[in-house]
Amino acid sequence: MDYVTRTLDGLRRSSPGQGEFYQAVEEVLEVLAPVLDADRRYQDEAVVERLLEPERQIFFRIAWLDDQGRVRVNKGYRVQFSSTLGPYKGGLRFHPSVNAGIIKFLGFEQIFKNALTGLPLGGAKGGSDFDPKGCSQGEIMRFCQAFMTELHRHIGATIDVPAGDIGVGQREIGYLYGQYRRLNGRFEGVLTGKAAGWGGSLGRRExxxxxxxxxxxxxxxxxxxxxxxxxxxxxxxxxxxxxxxxxxxxxxxxxxxxxxxxxxxxxxxxxxxxxxxxxxxxxxxxxxxxxxxxxxxxxxxxxxxxxxxxxxxxxxxxxxxxxxxxxxxxxxxxxxxxxxxxxxxxxxxxxxxxxxxxxxxxxxxIDYGPGKAANAGGVAVSQLEMQQNAAMARWPAEKVDQTLRAIMRDIHRRASATAEEFGAPGNLVLGANVAGFRRVADAMIEQGVF
Structure with a gap:
């Protein structure tokens, strides 16, 4: 049995019933097989095994009151996969389909997406099975406050910086940030996707x-x-x-x-x-x-x-x-x-x-741009928002857009050049996965085992 097959079999035993997570991992490992065979360091240092297990998984209960005064209960998640390259970074998703497997697939993908940007970002994801559809503004606010009451102790401007995702837009980020500030007494760049009037970056929504x-x-x-x-x-x-x-x-x-x-x-x-x-x-x-x-x-x-x-x-x-x-x-x-x-x-x-x-x-x-490369613009501008928050500055929209365009050009260049290197010109699936993996894996080896 080869290394990739053994690793995938072990993953299914250790994380049962997480189909989307398996799918994301299989796509990456099948592409990486020649890289793992060519450079034995990655196997000897158990880099893949370490990447497949999140550094931290936080599951929590969210109890909140609806408009009728009834107590509602939802599940909350924050999976902090890798901080090798920088603070954990990845969105929060509020949707009935959210479960541990979906959050883990999203967080795993986020590692390589963030690495491809060339920016100092780790990978994470979080969310809840809460459904904002049909809820009043007051209910959404109370849910967000209850969610952040638990999450706030696990995040910070240099620790973990969540953003939005499905079901979490600027309104929800505002409620989450307000509760974080209320609990911690600090105005800092702990969430991205904030409104431009109080710490958000122009161009983040787009x-x-x-x-x-x-x-x-x-x-x-x-x-x-x-x-x-x-x-x-x-x-x-x-x-x-x-x-x-x-x-x-x-x-x-x-x-x-x-x-x-x-x-x-x-x-x-x-x-x-x-x-x-x-x-x-x-x-x-x-x-x-x-x-x-x-x-x-x-x-x-x-x-x-x-x-x-x-x-x-x-x-x-x-x-x-x-x-x-x-x-x-x-x-x-x-x-x-x-x-x-x-x-x-x-x-x-x-x-x-x-x-x-x-x-x-x-x-x-045909040309095919996989999501971990093609949709990295959101997290890239989130990191630009973090830069602006740290400097207490605000960039004009033109600068943000020009920087975004340059980052996306560089992501494509990295993925395309890596595909060429491996004799598969135009195969951006291979190029994106290998380029992202090598940046994270090499840093893990250089930083030692922890």
């Missing part, structure tokens, strides 16, 4: 979506192409998706689809991004309301999906940007994308493509 588009821009440029005129499919209608749509439009592409939990919106003439932002960010309405202003658009409710598959991936287009959630894009969807002429896929979400879908993209030879 960063993941913008960064994803900048990564796609670099993928296309490597083969002498541009975004101009490209029809683009985008999933999701949250923060990442909306700002992916916005930057695509600014750079001359034509995004034609997006989706939310109610269904898929298709507007072949090109989506009205300003209207979408008004519907989803300001008024918090379902996508169907878009049709009130654009009768030539089509909305397909979830109930009408064929075999449960989202039609967002079955439109003819040149580029695809999965920006919703993990494993949303299946092997069947990938085959449809390739058949319909897609030349590139760039992931705005974390692990949104199944293993079958990734295999399809690699076989087809």
């Amino acid at each position: 960063a993941t979506g913008y960064g994803c588009v900048y990564f796609a821009e670099n993928m296309l440029a490597e083969r002498g192409d541009t975004l101009a005129g490209k029809r683009c499919l985008v999933s999701g209608a949250g923060n990442v998706a909306l700002y992916t749509l916005e930057k695509l439009t600014q750079l001359g592409a034509r995004p034609i689809s997006c989706s939310d939990s109610s269904g898929t919106l298709i507007h072949r003439a090109g989506l009205d991004v300003a209207l979408l932002k008004d519907i989803k960010e300001r008024r918090r309405l379902p996508l169907r309301d878009y049709l009130d202003c654009h009768t030539d658009a089509t909305f397909i409710p979830v109930a009408d999906y064929t075999a449960g598959r989202s039609p967002v991936w079955h439109e003819p287009a040149e580029l695809a940007f999965p920006c919703a959630t993990q494993n949303e894009l299946t092997g069947v969807d990938a085959e449809a994308l390739v058949a319909n002429g897609v030349v590139g896929v760039c992931e705005g979400a974390n692990m949104p493509s199944t293993r079958e879908a990734v295999s399809c993209f690699l076989r087809a030879g």
Whole structure:
């Protein structure tokens, strides 16, 4: 039995029932196999075994009162995976699907994503199975306060700096930060994604979506192409998706689809991004309301999906940007994308493509930007926010955006150069995983066993 197989078997025994975590680890280790065989230090120093076990896992109860005065109870998580390169860094997700396996997969991916940025950041993730949908503002505030009452003792500006994720936007970050400050009596950069008026960075809300588009821009440029005129499919209608749509439009592409939990919106003439932002960010309405202003658009409710598959991936287009959630894009969807002429896929979400879908993209030879590289813009600007907080400074939006664009260019360059080094030009899955792993693994060896 080879080293990778033994390691994966051991992981399944030690962490049972965590499918998403296994999937993330398998993708990384299968790519790393030749690296691990070529440099025996990584096996001799048990680097992989150490990376697979978080430095700390914090599970806690969150008890809070709803508007009727009833006590509600949720589970809370913070998994601090690796502090080798810097303070733990990774978002908080509030969603009913959250469990230990999902938080561990996200935290594991975060190690390599943060390493690829070249910035001094460790990897972590956290969240709760709390569902903000349908809750009043007061309920969300009370939940966030209860969540932070437990979490605050485990985080700090140079220890662990959480950010937002699904279900945790600027409003939730505000409530979390207010409670942290109340409990600790310090105004410090312990959370990122704060409002710009009190410590947040300009450009942070846009960063993941913008960064994803900048990564796609670099993928296309490597083969002498541009975004101009490209029809683009985008999933999701949250923060990442909306700002992916916005930057695509600014750079001359034509995004034609997006989706939310109610269904898929298709507007072949090109989506009205300003209207979408008004519907989803300001008024918090379902996508169907878009049709009130654009009768030539089509909305397909979830109930009408064929075999449960989202039609967002079955439109003819040149580029695809999965920006919703993990494993949303299946092997069947990938085959449809390739058949319909897609030349590139760039992931705005974390692990949104199944293993079958990734295999399809690699076989087809299309450009494929894996999430750990393509969606690193959010954490990159989070680190820029940390820099600004530490210096008690505020950068103009133009500086933040220029720095983000440079970071995404460097991430693509690192991943592309590493793929070339291993005789697999264009294979950014290999390039991103190997480049991220080597930066963390070499630092672990240099720092000794702890």
